[in-house]
Amino acid sequence: VRLHSHDVRYGSGSGQQSVTGVSAADDGNSYWRVRGRTAAVCQRGTPVRCGQAIRLTHLGTGRNLHSHRFTSPLSGNQEVSAFGEAGEGDYLDDWTVVCSGTYWVRDDEVRFQHTSTDVFLSVTGEQYGRPIHGQKEVHGMATSSQNNYWKVMEGIFMQPSEAFQMEQYHAEL
Template structure:
């Protein structure tokens, strides 16, 4: 089992023992920080950002005897990458995402995320990054949003810019995520899938700024801010 598979299996234990690991509960910390593991709520449609081992359809052969099995767990059309959806279930562990620095950079654990900063959101249970590219989404025809990569490593199309007011991403505030390469906003507009993921809503990228692209950090494990930020704040007060 790889690093991210182990991380997914351990997410329940992390939630139980957060206090022992230098972490803060959802009510203790006002800022969202790198290294935190969170669920993200689309506030317009009341669904959480979600992924799972269900892939968008593709006409490309899978090879190694996987094609028939994959088709049982795929959605019509698209890139063939792992799908990203919105679900109303609050407790599903497949809705946890780890906040990391943008591609080829490191954001130190506990560093507050600044408004305008590019980040990656890595799906804890599968180790794939929130991703977008010039494929059409299967229901609305907007830009497809997928989960891509292996063991937390994908490519530059995994980078999303946090759009918020003020200097840092505040937990209780609504924020937007803008795809750094194509400028679309992470959105939900209400289209709903049938089988094999009945009731889940399509997540896609769209250019229009509206209520469909607001998100809020909800349940999770929030890494405490680094000593560096506290030192900077102290010096600013002097």
């Protein structure tokens, strides 16, 4: 399942832009940009550390992956939405990368834990009707489980910066 969004708002809860899960690999509404959190810049080419707080910005709408204490419409878990304008939102857009090892590696599964409410970004089996028929509800779950593992499938991947590669080389001496 791919993390997906589009300019369709929830009809309840926050009324913000909905975030769903889809199976299709060819949908441009499933592309997200990894950015630094509220006050931190994430330089292109710098690997993301396990435990680092990040933002995921939806490429199509410029809104950030967001959560807050609204109830999700189908499962009754915590609502996950897309919020802000042109990548600017608030502290509720920050997610911690939970992975094993030192860095988030392209082919490894990771979890995203909301920095303010501690829920894990999750998808289970609940599916929406119209206007987003068949798309799965993405929500925040209080416990870690198989429902909150994510893996990068498509995208543009940056080579680690030369400075990082040198740091890695020297760290192994």
